[in-house]
Ligand SMILES: Nc1nc2c(ncn2[C@@H]2O[C@H](COP(=O)(O)OP(=O)(O)OP(=O)(O)O)[C@@H](O)[C@H]2O)c(=O)[nH]1
Ligand SMILES: Nc1nc2c(ncn2[C@@H]2O[C@H](COP(=O)(O)OP(=O)(O)OP(=O)(O)O)[C@@H](O)[C@H]2O)c(=O)[nH]1
Ligand SMILES: [Mg+2]
């Protein structure tokens with residue numbers, strides 16, 4: 051019977067370093083490498099090409115929960131207005147991602163409505179307004195400092211009245227460790243549901259690809275607070291790989307709907323786990 | 333915690349005379365794990381472990397310490413060494429104005445930190461001018477103006493012509509010139525976020541630096557940054573040249589290992605910490621506090 055040949059430890063170490071460098075996290079990497087060694091039993095591990103192929107398959111398999119339905123099919127099968135709540139910590143790209151999604155919808159012949167529910171940060175409403183004007187969509191906005199739940203409520207009410215297809219609600223960045231801010235998010239969610247039962251139909255958590263292990267804590271807390279239904283991974287045009295989504299996929303089974311690959315309004319792509327894995331291990 | 337894990341590892345070694353390769357191997361494994369989970373870059377971790385191993389092996393186990401405590405002591409000292417002992421904060425030039433240029437990745441917290449620095453130095457009686465040098469991000473100028481308005485600090489914005497041209501070098505030159513002519517003590521340049529691999533935009537920063545010769549070039553970095561901190565920081569240091577670092581969003585629960593990576597590859601001091609969204613949320617860097625947080 052054919053006996054396997056052990057993989058070259060230097061080759062394994064190289065793959066292991068690539069995965070650590072991509073922010074998969076040391077515990078996830080240890081588990082992935084264990085699975086790889088198991089898969090290689092009985093095989094000729096001295097073939098680097100084979101090791102690469104098995105590792106690729108292993109990672110794609112682990113990422114299965116991250117590969118969900120694209121946003122378009124959610125909308126196609128969802129209610130109208132389809133309410134999307136966008137949340138996440140400070141500076142990750144929520145506002146810019148909303149502009150990108152709105153552009154995509156407009157190009158698909160849909161009518162989105164933006165809701166400026168970040169009433170806290172300086173010029174947040176102005177920023178969303180500039181994007182709305184560029185894309186050619188409307189914005190529901192109150193004054194700076196208004197109650198974000200009230201803005202969200204008005205946004206959903208207006209969406210129903212105007213019979214728009216999609217509502218995109220922009221919220222203020224907030225650290226998941228701030229319980230009062232997470233409570234505010236819970237309130238926004240309750241108020242939206244009150245005005246539109248079942249809403250938000252998609253709660254998108256935006257994650258920055260440059261963030262390390264803390265993204266897992268972010269995902270857990272935001273999921274606990276609003277029931278996250280999808281992830282967006284931004285800034286993948288940089289050198290960070292966002293490998294933490296592997297840990298998030300394993301633990302929380304959350305699909306990555308979209309990825310941000312630049313600062314322009316068209317820099318939005320669907321998540322493809324195969325392409326993602328290829329970026330991790332070359 | 334790491335100290336507790338060490339206690340368990342070294343319980344069985346009580347009374348042995350010298351720290352050996354063998355008995356510290358397990359402890360070093362725990363240190364490696366703790367640092368990686370804290371987001372310290374894996375190459376930095378490797379070097380760190382090596383230095384600790386060299387320092388620890390052959391050390392006499394002091395009568396007053398357990399072997400576990402001894403290794404912790406070496407780890408702690410090595411971390412402190414890496415964090416740097418320079419005084420934190422920013423010294424203003426004896427001949428005003430001091431020009432400070434803020435640089436960094438998108439969303440790191442540059443604009444907000446400009447506001448915080450303005451408030452910090454205004455409280456010391458200094459006259460501060462903030463310069464809105466990001467012509468690209470929607471409402472970036474409005475954002476800085478809004479902060480300046482709340483703080484009652486002047487903000488220089490590009491005029492119509494400059495804004496249309498989006499010539500960042502000209503905008504910064506005009507801002508510094510005005511700051512100099514009108515007797516400001518501190519001029520802070522708020523540049524737009526950019527990728528360290530964007531040659532054109534990194535070139536723009538090089539051109540600004542050459543044109544206005546700032547006393548300080550501060551890299552603003554997010555405390556939750558992962559392994560990429562090394563690539564990012566070394567590129568900013570190599571291509572632009574930094575004088576210091578500001579770490580933001582420190583009040584969250586990220587372990588902050590990125591600070592060690594950034595220190596290691598730039599060799600530059602951490603000058604300030606951003607510890608909140610409000611403009612008073614600025615602290616001086618505390619190496620000890622940061623070190624214990626990284627070790628977990
Ligand atoms: N390179 C790159 N930059 C991005 C991407 N997405 C967003 N950005 C930039 O990141 C910065 C922050 O984006 P915002 O949309 O303001 O982020 P935010 O989450 O709304 O920020 P807060 O509301 O302040 O929490 C801006 O400079 C954006 O242009 C991306 O995919 N790639
Ligand atoms: N929690 C927390 N948030 C911060 C801190 N510093 C900045 N922020 C937030 O981070 C987000 C991004 O801040 P900005 O000042 O717009 O970042 P920036 O680097 O100027 O972004 P770009 O110009 O797009 O590159 C905003 O929501 C800020 O309020 C901090 O110390 N703690
Ligand atoms: Mg925003």
Ligand SMILES: [Mg+2]
Pocket residue numbers: 442443444466469472523524525
């Ligand atoms: Mg800015």
